[in-house]
Amino acid sequence: MKNRLLSIDIMRGMTIFFMIIVNTPGTWKYVYPPLLHAKWHGCTPTDLVFPFFLFIVGVSMSISFSKMMGNGSIQQNQGTLIRKILRRTALIFLVGLFLNWFPFHHKHISELRILGVLQRIALAYGGAALLIVLLRDKKILGVSAGIILLAYWGIMYFFGADGHPYSLEGNLATYLDPKILGDAHVYKGFGIPFDPEGLVSTIPGIAHVLIGYFIGLKVLELKKDSNQKLADTSQLLNLVGTGIALTVLGLIWNVGFPINKPIWTSSYVLLTCGLGTLLLTILIWIVDHKKLTTWAYPFRVFGLNPLVSYALSGLFVKLMLFTFKWEDTNAYAWLYETIFQSTLGNYNGSFAFAICYTLFILLFALVLYRRNIVVKL
Numbered sequence: 490m491k492n493r494l495l496s497i498d499i500m501r502g503m504t505i506f507f508m509i510i511v512n513t514p515g516t517w518k519y520v521y522p523p524l525l526h527a528k529w530h531g532c533t534p535t536d537l538v539f540p541f542f543l544f545i546v547g548v549s550m551s552i553s554f555s556k557m558m559g560n561g562s563i564q565q566n567q568g569t570l571i572r573k574i575l576r577r578t579a580l581i582f583l584v585g586l587f588l589n590w591f592p593f594h595h596k597h598i599s600e601l602r603i604l605g606v607l608q609r610i611a612l613a614y615g616g617a618a619l620l621i622v623l624l625r626d627k628k629i630l631g632v633s634a635g636i637i638l639l640a641y642w643g644i645m646y647f648f649g650a651d652g653h654p655y656s657l658e659g660n661l662a663t664y665l666d667p668k669i670l671g672d673a674h675v676y677k678g679f680g681i682p683f684d685p686e687g688l689v690s691t692i693p694g695i696a697h698v699l700i701g702y703f704i705g706l707k708v709l710e711l712k713k714d715s716n717q718k719l720a721d722t723s724q725l726l727n728l729v730g731t732g733i734a735l736t737v738l739g740l741i742w743n744v745g746f747p748i749n750k751p752i753w754t755s756s757y758v759l760l761t762c763g764l765g766t767l768l769l770t771i772l773i774w775i776v777d778h779k780k781l782t783t784w785a786y787p788f789r790v791f792g793l794n795p796l797v798s799y800a801l802s803g804l805f806v807k808l809m810l811f812t813f814k815w816e817d818t819n820a821y822a823w824l825y826e827t828i829f830q831s832t833l834g835n836y837n838g839s840f841a842f843a844i845c846y847t848l849f850i851l852l853f854a855l856v857l858y859r860r861n862i863v864v865k866l
Contacts, residue, residue: 494708496772497548499785500765502792504542508606509802509850511535515825515842519835524843529657530747532760539606540750540761541768542795543694546614547701548708548769554621555709570622578615581796581866582608588803595811602684603674607796609686613694620695621702630699637696638755642746645754657681660752662689683751690753697753700735700762704769707731711773725778728770735763787851790858796866798854805850 514520523534585607590596624630650659657663657679666687667675675682684690711724739748739760748757775781782789791798806821813820829838829845857864 494773494777495782496769496776497545498792499776499788500541500769500772501545501549501795502788502790504538504545505791505795505798506788506847507538508542508799509847510843511538513802513806513843513846515829515839519839521836521840526750529751530749532748532750532757536750537761537764540697541765543610543613543697544701544762544765546610547617547698548705550618550621550698551702551705551709567622571619574615574618574622578611581611584800584866585611588800588807591804591807592811600673602676603670604684604686604688606686607800609691609694612691613698616695617698617702620699631703634696634699638693638758641693642755645752655747655749655752657683662687662752665689685751693753693755693758697758697762700758704731704766708769708773725770725774728766732763732766732770735759735766739763790851790854794854794857794864797864798850801853802850
C-alpha cells in the first residue's frame with residue numbers, strides 16, 4: 490500500500506500485545522513492578538503502553554488523510570468525512586461501553602461505568618480527526634494542539650483545589666467527571682469516584698493524537714511511495730531530534746505540571762509522544778530500512794486488527810470471571826492457581842498467565858491475519 494510503513498503496523502501491534510499483558514496478570518497480588526502503573530505522579534514502562542497507542546492512532550491518521558489533503562477532497566467531501574468520523578467514534582465508544590456492561594447479569598445499568606480505554610480512544614480520535622478536517626491548515630492545527638495542552642494546564646491549576654490541584658482528591662477531573670456522569674457511572678478503583686479515562690482528562694488526549702498526526706506527516710516524508718527507497722539518515726535523525734525535544738519538554742514541564750497518567754497531564758503527553766517518536770524511529774530503521782521483520786510477526790498480526798484483539802481480550806476475561814464460575818471460584822482464578830501458580834510460583838506464575846493469555850488472543854488475530862480480514866472499528 491502506498492505511503493505505508495510496516496513499522497507503523499508493528500508498533501500498533503506492540504501496544505496491543507503489551508496492553509493485554511499488563512491488563513491480565515494471573516492475580517493483581519503478584520505483579521512485577523514494571524508491569525504496574527505509577528500510583529499517581531510518575532511513569533513506569535506500563536504507563537507508556539496506552540499513550541503509545543493514542544500516538545500511533547495519530548500517526549496512522551496522517552497516512553489516511555494525506556491523500557485527501559493533497560487533492561483537496563477533504564474540502565469537497567467534508568460532510569461525508571465528518572459523518573464517517575462520527576460513526577467510527579460512536580462505534581468504538583459503544584464497543585467499550587458494551588465491554589463495561591458485559592455480561593449483563595453481572596452489573597445493573599444504573600451502576601455501569603460509562604468511560605474506559607476504548608471510549609478514550611474513540612473520543613480522542615474523534616476530536617483530533619474533526620479538528621484536522623475542519624481546520625485543515627497544519628500551522629493552525631499545530632497551534633491548536635499547543636493551546637489544548639496549555640489550556641488544560643490552566644484549568645487544572647486554577648480550578649483545582651488550592652495548594653494541591655494535581656492530587657487525587659483535589660484535581661478538577663475528580664470533581665467534574667462525577668458531576669457530569671454521576672458517581673455510580675465513574676471508576677472507583679482509586680478508592681473514590683475518579684475515572685482515569687474521564688471526560689476532563691480526554692481533553693489532552695486530543696492533543697496527543699494531533700502530535701502523533703504531525704509525527705506521521707514527518708514519517709511520510711521518509712517514503713513517498715512503495716517503490717521509493719527509505720529516506721537517508723539525516724531525515725531519520727530529524728525524527729530522533731523531534732523525539733528528544735518532546736521528551737525533554739515533557740520532563741521540564743514536569744516541574745510545574747507533574748507527569749501523571751490518571752489525569753493525563755500535558756507533561757505526560759509530551760513525554761510519551763517523545764518516547765513514542767523515538768521508538769517509531771528505531772522501528773523504521775530496523776524494519777523498513779534493515780528489513781529485519783521476522784521477530785515482529787506477532788506484532789504484525791495484532792497490528793492488522795488491534796482494537797478487535799483488545800476487545801476480545803476483555804470479552805474472554807469477563808466470561809471467565811463472571812460466567813464460567815462455580816462455588817467460590819471462577820475459570821480465571823482456577824487456571825492461575827491450578828496451572829500457573831502451582832507450577833511457577835506467585836510472580837512467575839502470574840506473569841506466565843498474562844503471556845499465555847495474550848498468545849491465546851493472538852490465535853484469533855492470527856486467523857484474521859492469514860485470511861487478510863480487517864475488522865474496522
